[in-house]
């Protein structure tokens with residue numbers, strides 16, 4: 158071999174070695190909540206990192222050889238690589254909260270957690286919104302706390318959709334085709350045959366690792382299936398009702414079969430939303446086939462079942478007409494189960510006296526789960542009233558639906574820029590996954606000027622992000638030069654900044670602040686006490702009203718008086734969510750009470766000294782104490798138009814009389830001390846209480862372990 162060939166070979170080996178080491182770290186989603194790991198990936202090639210939506214595998218794959226070769230001999234990079242490797246290894250072998258606090262037979266609990274979507278990172282697009290964000294955060298906290306949980310979901314070829322806002326404000330839905338090789342998922346080699354009607358559809362099982370947690374994701378886009386069946390897992394919440402029932406069979410039944418094929422034997426099944434409720438029907442029918450008497454089989458299935466309902470909005474509860482249900486569920490009727498088709502249909506019926514009543518997935522879930530809960534105290538109450546007929550009761554307080562208030566996984570949503578501040582003032586172990594840690598109480602140890610300046614730093618970072626995004630958006634959509642100029646100079650780093658980002662479901666009333674245009678314009682026009690807004694939001698592709706709301710806001714943002722002060726950015730995803738919730742001073746939330754079951758986005762700003770201004774709906778009534786933020790409205794009206802007027806006026810009043818005076822009343826050093834007091838109150842009352850660590854502790858003690866004990870008795 159020539160010398161040159163030898164050198165070349167050595168170089169190739171070095172490139173391979175560094176790429177392998179980096180891929181190892183990327184192959185477990187643990188990096189999505191570790192800022193050192195993210196910095197390491199970004200350092201490979203910052204432009205590529207951004208261009209791939211911070212996808213480490215793509216960044217490593219696309220990085221030029223010469224770059225990897227340079228890194229392979231870059232001392233500083235190698236040192237960071239080693240440090241991250243060690244952090245990951247230490248994390249995986251550390252003793253956890255579950256190890257330490259759970260004793261005896263409870264240690265044998267094994268929870269299967271079913272959900273139709275998981276938001277783990279923006280580069281892994283198998284989520285649409287709040288439900289997915291909650292489920293992703295649930296897995297990360299389960300990992301941190303060492304809860305023995307296995308996740309089950311679907312792997313979507315085209316994800317949800319990418320949103321582009323056209324120059325006229327209309328929504329364009331883009332469906333990228335994803336290459337699964339770009340994702341850190343492994344092929345388990347398992348394919349399960351799922352009985353669907355009289356046929357079988359095959360689902361391939363992928364594995365995604367989220368720290369200690371394994372998530373199994375089912376995919377029907379494989380050769381064994383007909384072209385139509387291959388499409389079942391193409392789109393999240395896409396297609397018609399028939400696609401939906403097929404997806405739900407793959408999730409609920411296929412997911413259960415996948416666990417069996419993997420030799421995983423859960424004692425507890427947590428159905429996160431009704432989408433996976435066929436899990437119960439499948440397990441029930443298996444017991445019947447074994448000859449277990451019907452009543453006993455039902456009790457056995459119910460014992461380990463936990464069901465979480467997530468919305469009071471009727472459209473959020475899947476219903477299938479009887480004909481469709483009959484077509485897809487006939488396999489559960491017959492001699493082997495002893496059930497008639499009508500018996501099967503009744504398990505999902507909301508009205509047993511009406512043979513044509515639709516088959517409802519929430520009813521099915523309630524029938525097969527002994528334990529059920531809403532996602533905030535108020536939502537628990539709303540749900541008890543909503544499902545009272547199902548239980549045949551007259552007193553809502555007796556309805557067996559409890560609540561566990563949602564939370565967020567702090568490390569996922571925390572801006573890395575603020576970490577050093579907390580390390581300095583909240584030490585020692587402010588970030589340790591300790592369920593009862595109350596390190597946030599020390600927030601008032603942070604000097605007011607330091608916190609105030611940090612706020613400005615994060616606001617400035619958001620403004621830079623918004624400008625960049627809007628310039629790109631304007632260029633991409635061929636908007637006039639005027640728009641590009643506005644984008645480059647818009648928003649001001651010393652101005653009170655209010656954020657609003659949501660799925661644009663109509664009950665969230667995104668355009669509420671524009672209710673009285675004259676009044677809003679007068680407020681915004683102020684030169685000594687200005688205010689500015691950043692909006693983002695996606696409506697479901699079929700939700701034309703939600704899209705119209707977005708278009709209205711885009712149009713308003715271009716009007717004189719608003720231009721440059723109101724920004725609307727496209728494609729609300731986890732990254733936009735992180736930037737907005739870490740950058741704004743105030744997080745606005747104005748749903749129609751009590752339609753917001755919990756909401757979690759408002760839990761993110763307090764990690765960064767942000768303050769909530771919200772209708773007393775969802776989680777906010779549990780937190781609001783007059784000192785840690787603002788409550789909009791208070792009176793309930795029957796007519797929505799009256800409610801809108803009242804709530805909008807309440808918001809303007811708060812803005813004019815409370816927010817602006819407090820934010821702009823600064824001391825000699827330029828610090829708004831009263832505002833900083835609110836920031837600290839917000840941090841102290843929200844961050845620990847509304848975290849998924851607290852939430853998982855509640856689920857474990859109130860739901861998982863009791864369900865496990867009941868299941869063992871069966």
Ligand SMILES: *Cc1c(COP(=O)(O)O)cnc(C)c1O
Pocket residue numbers: 285286287290658659660729730731734735755756757758759
């Ligand atoms: C936090 C978050 C949500 C949840 O928001 P709510 O409107 O409060 O339910 C949804 N989508 C994204 C991208 C988020 O970051």
